[in-house]
Amino acid sequence: MTTTETLNVFVVAADPGRALQLTPLLPRTDVKYVPDAESLLRESHVVIPDVVLLYTSTPGVPLHQVLPMLRQRAELSGTQWLGVGTQGLGELLAAGADALISDATPSEAVALQVRTMLARAQQHREALLRVASLQRRMDTWEHEERVRDQLVHMLVHDLKNPIAAVMGLIEIVQDDPRIPEDNRELLKVAHDETQHLLHLAANMLDVRKIQAGKMNLKRELMFTPMFREVIEQARGDVGSGLRDRHVRVDIEADMSPASADPEILRRVLANLISNALKHTTTGGVIAILAKSIPEGVQVMVRDDGEGIPADDIPNLFAAFEQSRLTLHGRFDTGMGLAFCKLAVEEHGGTIHVESERGKGASFIFTVPSAQDNDDDDDFVELV
Known part of the structure; x- marks a missing residue:
């Protein structure tokens, strides 16, 4: 998440003025007023908030009852929850609030606390983006490894039979008494190099097998x-x-x-x-x-x-x-x-x-x- 991206703050309170007081103090932030718990449940499906201020004096369903449900939603894992009030803060803390503050606190101090929590929310979401990027790279690497294994396996098995056939033919020719001695020496070199090629192919396959834990030793x-x-x-x-x-x-x-x-x-x-x-x-x-x-x-x-x-x-x-x-x-x-x-x-x-x-x-x-x-x-x- 970049610093130019708009951040979202929900203010759940009985008084809309609470949101109006915070708006000029939080630049590049969309401060949204939410009147009650039911509205919070609906709005959080439309917009993912970075910080939610939960005023304990909000009428209707107590906020500490809906907070555990909200915290279980994966898309809200990076959201910071700030309990605000004079009474009922203990219930909010037990329900999963990240911080508590009095409703008598000046707006500037509340805005400072919100900015701190916005920074935490940003760090969390940036970490999630990095994890997702690493996971994609890991998935790509695993796919490439599987393709490489299949390619090596196919290559080695396709090579072994013709190489073995060439070695067999060379051995037959070597045994022919009509072959001049100087040509026999060349055939021996050809046989050794063909054998070397067969060893290279076998080593390639076995290295992959051992790395994958698929080679069972016969001790x-x-x-x-x-x-x-x-x-x-x-x-x-x-x-x-x-x-x-x-x-x-x-x-x-x-x-x-x-x-x-x-x-x-x-x-x-x-x-x-x-x-x-x-x-x-x-x-x-x-x-x-x-x-x-x-x-x-x-x-x-x-x-x-x-x-x-x-x-x-x-x-x-x-x-x-x-x-x-x-x-x-x-x-x-x-x-x-x-x-x-x-x-x-x-x-x-x-x-x-x-x-x-x-x-x-x-x-x-x-x-x-x-x-x-x-x-x-x-x-x-x-x-």
Whole structure:
């Protein structure tokens, strides 16, 4: 509400002069005389008053009987109610009057009180307008989120089948002995890039699922042999690019069992290994380490690449973010690291990165021990 907008004041009294005395003292205000409670009920449906002066000496139905009904109307939630009189003020206060004043008070002082209450009424209505505006923006945002979810879901599902078909055809051609060796190398690159595209699509869908709370983990008790198997599977998922890197795997023997979804953990590791691959040059070293800690199992994927600028680290796990220093030209949505963070936290673990420019980067995440989860009974039975 702007300051140039006309404000409305009702004066409910037996004497019309009460309204006439206030009119010149309240500029930009429409002061309306209302003779009784019944008229107030009618007039307040036509015009929404900002302030209503309720004189206790008004004849007819007592004002304190109709005030509770008026206060229940949503459109009058911002209206201020001023009880005026010498008797019956207690009943008005109990009925919901915002302030009380004597009917012997000079008109100037009454006008001052009314202006104060007009300011409160304006603040209330401006707050309602802001809330309504925010609600509209929230509704628009929720609608856009639903549309985005549907679009991502449709896009990923429409892409997965043709990408998988292309991968299958490439594998068939790779097995053909008639293919020259130099062409076979190109086919391997094509297969790896197609697999990368499939991972991008899957990450996009899973990030949205986790954000919406729709990904249900299939937890299992994971001992050292299963961690070793999952890491090997993740290496296979990354593809032939690892042949030009030195990959070292060090898994602590006889680790305490962790509670995790092996398939999701495999994809977390594949994303981290792929990330290490793109930040190292030919002959670089990528180390994958796993060990027991009090909280569960800690896994580290470390590379000796160019490192990550300190300014990039705070946003590194956000979707559509990636380090500005990348040793390859492949486009990346940043969904891989976003998926890793959400998936690890969905397990109840944590993930962070440690890096120094020129000295590589280490991505470290934890998965909780089996004893800290709902798999306690299964663990006891196995033991």
